[in-house]
Amino acid sequence: MTLIENLNWRYATKRMNGQAVPQDKLQNILTAIQLAPSCAGLQPYDVIVVSDKDVLKKISEEACQQPQILEGSHLLVFAAWKNLTADQVEEYINRIATTRNAPAESLDGFKANLMQFTQRTPEQNHNWAARQAYIGLGVAAVAAAHEKVDATPMEGFNPAVLDKVLGLEEKGLGSVVIMALGYRDEANDYLLGAKKVRRSTEDMFTIV
Amino acid sequence: MTLIENLNWRYATKRMNGQAVPQDKLQNILTAIQLAPSCAGLQPYDVIVVSDKDVLKKISEEACQQPQILEGSHLLVFAAWKNLTADQVEEYINRIATTRNAPAESLDGFKANLMQFTQRTPEQNHNWAARQAYIGLGVAAVAAAHEKVDATPMEGFNPAVLDKVLGLEEKGLGSVVIMALGYRDEANDYLLGAKKVRRSTEDMFTIV
Numbered sequence: 001m002t003l004i005e006n007l008n009w010r011y012a013t014k015r016m017n018g019q020a021v022p023q024d025k026l027q028n029i030l031t032a033i034q035l036a037p038s039c040a041g042l043q044p045y046d047v048i049v050v051s052d053k054d055v056l057k058k059i060s061e062e063a064c065q066q067p068q069i070l071e072g073s074h075l076l077v078f079a080a081w082k083n084l085t086a087d088q089v090e091e092y093i094n095r096i097a098t099t100r101n102a103p104a105e106s107l108d109g110f111k112a113n114l115m116q117f118t119q120r121t122p123e124q125n126h127n128w129a130a131r132q133a134y135i136g137l138g139v140a141a142v143a144a145a146h147e148k149v150d151a152t153p154m155e156g157f158n159p160a161v162l163d164k165v166l167g168l169e170e171k172g173l174g175s176v177v178i179m180a181l182g183y184r185d186e187a188n189d190y191l192l193g194a195k196k197v198r199r200s201t202e203d204m205f206t207i208v
Numbered sequence: 209m210t211l212i213e214n215l216n217w218r219y220a221t222k223r224m225n226g227q228a229v230p231q232d233k234l235q236n237i238l239t240a241i242q243l244a245p246s247c248a249g250l251q252p253y254d255v256i257v258v259s260d261k262d263v264l265k266k267i268s269e270e271a272c273q274q275p276q277i278l279e280g281s282h283l284l285v286f287a288a289w290k291n292l293t294a295d296q297v298e299e300y301i302n303r304i305a306t307t308r309n310a311p312a313e314s315l316d317g318f319k320a321n322l323m324q325f326t327q328r329t330p331e332q333n334h335n336w337a338a339r340q341a342y343i344g345l346g347v348a349a350v351a352a353a354h355e356k357v358d359a360t361p362m363e364g365f366n367p368a369v370l371d372k373v374l375g376l377e378e379k380g381l382g383s384v385v386i387m388a389l390g391y392r393d394e395a396n397d398y399l400l401g402a403k404k405v406r407r408s409t410e411d412m413f414t415i416v
């Protein structure tokens with residue numbers, strides 16, 4: 001299937017059938033997220049992969065009551081960094097130097113640029129980090145479709161409660177968007193087979 | 209090539225060679241953006257596709273001096289809605305009803321939910337819209353790689369100036385991220401062939 005066919009195949013699955021996503025397919029989706037582009041390559045977000053049924057139940061009861069939480073086999077929680085610290089920049093610069101076998105001094109200019117980010121407010125940095133997480137979400141949606149795994153991105157949850165359930169705040173993380181992975185319930189999903197609704201090319205794109 | 213191979217092939221191309229992206233490949237990238245998921249399916253962002261050399265020159269001089277602006281053949285400007293209005297929700301609901309041949313009343317509950325979004329501040333809505341645009345950016349990055357087109361996402365530009373150059377403010381739009389499309393300059397791009405630097409699986413993902 002081509003990429004466009006995959007994107008047409010996918011939809012925001014409303015009901016899933018409980019079938020588990022196999023480990024190799026899950027791994028490919030995670031690898032795609034890991035390879036997703038991000039601002040300056042900083043990847044300022046974590047992904048919590050929840051398949052523990054008790055935790056999913058707690059999330060479903062307390063933070064997000066959509067049925068896919070329990071009917072999917074895995075829930076990806078995209079948790080953006082609450083800030084960007086000098087230590088995180090240092091770690092990244094060292095990792096580049098090690099990975100590329102480059103002298104750290106050759107990265108001084110790049111490092112100085114990144115250090116400027118640490119001067120922004122935590123709120124600015126969290127918003128910026130959240131946007132990078134959404135790139136990961138977009139790539140994950142394509143990767144899931146590529147694996148013929150259904151994926152439902154969701155914003156309709158209580159981030160403060162979810163952060164508490166997963167202990168994210170202590171880790172300097174804040175959940176921004178989640179994605180259930182599983183398989184469509186062909187008998188019960190009212191949205192299955194519904195025609196895709198999209199803005200027209202003329203409306204959405206301006207050619208200059 | 210698999211999706212993972214495509215993601216490994218792509219990189220944030222620093223220098224492009226001026227070769228133009230063919231129309232069919234560009235079209236596939238735009239279609240992928242159009243099919244990208246978004247919150248409630250609202251697609252609250254436009255994409256300005258700039259290939260006019262004079263406009264690109266102006267953007268390069270005034271808003272973003274990175275060489276890919278002029279060395280690529282097309283610049284995608286992701287411009288998020290500055291707010292979400294009741295009219296926009298109405299239009300969307302009508303479009304769903306028409307596309308799916310559904311009575312508008314059957315969408316009343318959904319519409320009421322979306323109308324709540326219009327009660328948020330313009331700043332909240334613009335931030336929310338920006339995040340949806342970043343999903344589109346992620347999908348576009350995959351689509352470009354799929355087409356073997358190089359793509360460089362960039363945040364390092366002056367949005368206020370870019371908005372002025374493209375007349376976005378009058379349209380209720382604000383640029384949030386841009387992406388140059390073209391072909392890598394194999395002779396002059398220092399980043400070509402550099403090993404990808406990524407956070408480790410253990411660092412980025414938490415299994416629960």
